[in-house]
Amino acid sequence: MIEAILVEGLIYAVLALGVFISFRVLDFPDLTAEGAFPLGAAAAAALIGAGAHPALAVLAAFAAAALAGAATGAIYAAFKVPSLLAGIVIMTGLWSVNLRVLGGRANLPLIANNPIMDAAYATLPALPEWSAALFFALVVALVLALLVWFFSTEAGIAMGALGDNEAVVIAAGANPVSLRTAGVALSGGLCGLSGALAASYQGFADVNFGSGVVAAGLASVMVGELMLKSNRIGLQIVRVVLGSIMFRGLMFAGRSYGYLIGMTPNDLRFVTALLVIGAIALGRVRKKRRISSPAAALAGAAQGGAA
Amino acid sequence: MIALESLSVLFNPGTPDERAAIKDLSISVPRGQWVSLIGSNGAGKTTLFNAIAGSVSPAAGRVIIDGLDRSRDAEYLRARFVGRVRQDPGGGTAPDMTVMDNLALASRKGARRLLPAKPRALKLLLKERLAELGMGLEERCDENVSRLSGGQRQALALLMAAFTKPAVLLLDEHTAALDPRNADIVMELTRRFVRGYGLTAMMVTHDMRRAAAEGDRLIMMHEGQIVADLSGQEKKGLSVEGLVRLFKEVRGHEYAEDRDLLS
Numbered sequence: 236m237i238e239a240i241l242v243e244g245l246i247y248a249v250l251a252l253g254v255f256i257s258f259r260v261l262d263f264p265d266l267t268a269e270g271a272f273p274l275g276a277a278a279a280a281a282l283i284g285a286g287a288h289p290a291l292a293v294l295a296a297f298a299a300a301a302l303a304g305a306a307t308g309a310i311y312a313a314f315k316v317p318s319l320l321a322g323i324v325i326m327t328g329l330w331s332v333n334l335r336v337l338g339g340r341a342n343l344p345l346i347a348n349n350p351i352m353d354a355a356y357a358t359l360p361a362l363p364e365w366s367a368a369l370f371f372a373l374v375v376a377l378v379l380a381l382l383v384w385f386f387s388t389e390a391g392i393a394m395g396a397l398g399d400n401e402a403v404v405i406a407a408g409a410n411p412v413s414l415r416t417a418g419v420a421l422s423g424g425l426c427g428l429s430g431a432l433a434a435s436y437q438g439f440a441d442v443n444f445g446s447g448v449v450a451a452g453l454a455s456v457m458v459g460e461l462m463l464k465s466n467r468i469g470l471q472i473v474r475v476v477l478g479s480i481m482f483r484g485l486m487f488a489g490r491s492y493g494y495l496i497g498m499t500p501n502d503l504r505f506v507t508a509l510l511v512i513g514a515i516a517l518g519r520v521r522k523k524r525r526i527s528s529p530a531a532a533l534a535g536a537a538q539g540g541a542a
Numbered sequence: 543m544i545a546l547e548s549l550s551v552l553f554n555p556g557t558p559d560e561r562a563a564i565k566d567l568s569i570s571v572p573r574g575q576w577v578s579l580i581g582s583n584g585a586g587k588t589t590l591f592n593a594i595a596g597s598v599s600p601a602a603g604r605v606i607i608d609g610l611d612r613s614r615d616a617e618y619l620r621a622r623f624v625g626r627v628r629q630d631p632g633g634g635t636a637p638d639m640t641v642m643d644n645l646a647l648a649s650r651k652g653a654r655r656l657l658p659a660k661p662r663a664l665k666l667l668l669k670e671r672l673a674e675l676g677m678g679l680e681e682r683c684d685e686n687v688s689r690l691s692g693g694q695r696q697a698l699a700l701l702m703a704a705f706t707k708p709a710v711l712l713l714d715e716h717t718a719a720l721d722p723r724n725a726d727i728v729m730e731l732t733r734r735f736v737r738g739y740g741l742t743a744m745m746v747t748h749d750m751r752r753a754a755a756e757g758d759r760l761i762m763m764h765e766g767q768i769v770a771d772l773s774g775q776e777k778k779g780l781s782v783e784g785l786v787r788l789f790k791e792v793r794g795h796e797y798a799e800d801r802d803l804l805s
């Protein structure tokens with residue numbers, strides 16, 4: 236049971252990292268993930284079905300979904316529409332794209348040939364039930380290492396500042412539009428990578444994979460924020476993974492023991508929605524606390540006086 | 543060195559609300575000169591800064607920075623030559639990032655590379671710069687900027703805008719939101735940066751005392767135009783009373799707020 240939660244938590248942690256980058260790092264509320272996640276699943280499944288190397292399939296899933304994210308970023312920049320609208324448009328369009336990638340079917344099984352899970356189950360022959368968990372832990376560790384490195388570079392720090400105060404990024408002579416677009420692409424790519432892993436784990440890719448993933452990712456991010464408070468990007472990234480595992484644990488508990496309080500698996504989305512509302516409420520309380528700090532209050536008063 | 547040539551900025555161009563915020567304004571500020579800019583609300587001081595920094599595009603005229611026409615460059619491109627400190631202490635810093643991250647970000651102007659943002663040598667250098675502020679911030683490098691006081695944030699914003707030695711430093715009422723003690727501290731730091739680095743600076747202020755005391759040259763704006771330009775002995779001999787008299791002459795009448803500012 237615990238190993239299954241771990242595997243799910245780790246696979247969806249990659250999705251949650253994508254959501255974290257758009258919503259938290261970039262302050263760019265975005266629904267692209269609902270299309271990027273199944274796009275990654277479809278691309279990986281189609282490529283594996285066509286006999287491609289699994290590593291190539293996973294990288295292609297990342298790249299395709301990153302392209303989708305870049306498209307959302309480009310629409311946002313070109314037409315100055317709200318980020319949510321840009322994301323909705325891309326998500327809607329991706330539904331058709333995903334069906335094409337799946338070869339006109341809504342569902343593409345990977346039962347006969349599933350090299351990623353073959354590798355996962357072969358990672359730890361001594362303890363077969365923990366083998367997949369270890370495999371996905373290694374995959375997520377690699378993703379984490381790359382992200383922690385990226386956010387310590389000049390580009391990464393500037394991207395981090397973008398969602399905090401864009402004026403500081405502009406003052407540093409960096410192009411905010413290309414930085415933001417790259418960030419949304421990174422977010423989309425991670426969602427696609429997660430979709431590719433999820434398709435392997437489930438044994439199929441489905442055009443409806445994406446439904447509800449943004450809220451689930453947000454809920455994971457929020458659970459992580461409740462678990463650990465830090466202003467260091469490294470810890471913030473790690474806590475997304477912890478949050479994802481916790482969130483999957485909650486969902487697992489709901490599926491397994493929810494009947495005790497009359498809950499069915501169909502009710503889990505409602506629980507997810509409640510968690511997200513909690514996240515938003517918490518964010519508002521924190522922001523208010525910041526605005527009521529003496530420095531900001533003084534600045535606000537002075538601005539009011541000058542107006 | 544910065545020069546504005548026949549600069550005009552329109553608000554709401556092409557609509558019935560069209561209004562000229564800057565009217566055919568020309569000025570040249572030589573390297574190392576510190577200009578104080580005064581004028582009533584709506585005189586166009588902040589709009590002038592926006593036009594220099596590139597956050598508004600002029601309807602006509604040119605912005606020349608260090609001999610090159612930058613009128614068409616986007617704001618982020620001009621930021622390599624233009625440092626700016628705004629009135630709001632929160633405006634120049636990223637609150638949810640650490641002091642060190644803020645400084646590291648500001649230490650490089652231009653395209654972002656995939657290279658370490660905070661190599662050890664840079665960190666040491668930035669800590670030295672922080673220590674020079676005399677606020678103990680070098681001990682608080684890993685704290686978020688949102689935890690600093692308004693005066694500390696504004697000192698940090700000033701450091702971030704100035705220490706890369708931009709071709710022109712724009713100070714937009716940067717002490718107005720601070721209490722008098724912190725305003726004095728930030729002004730002293732401003733003096734040290736502008737003179738120490740030999741920066742070309744333009745400073746908007748509503749404080750007649752500061753306008754008379756600071757800088758090499760005083761410019762008064764009214765309705766989008768320069769109406770007085772004093773430098774050399776004229777500027778040196780300027781008293782607050784003389785400045786207020788000049789102010790009234792230009793505007794022809796007195797607002798109650800002037801008395802508040804002088805009290």
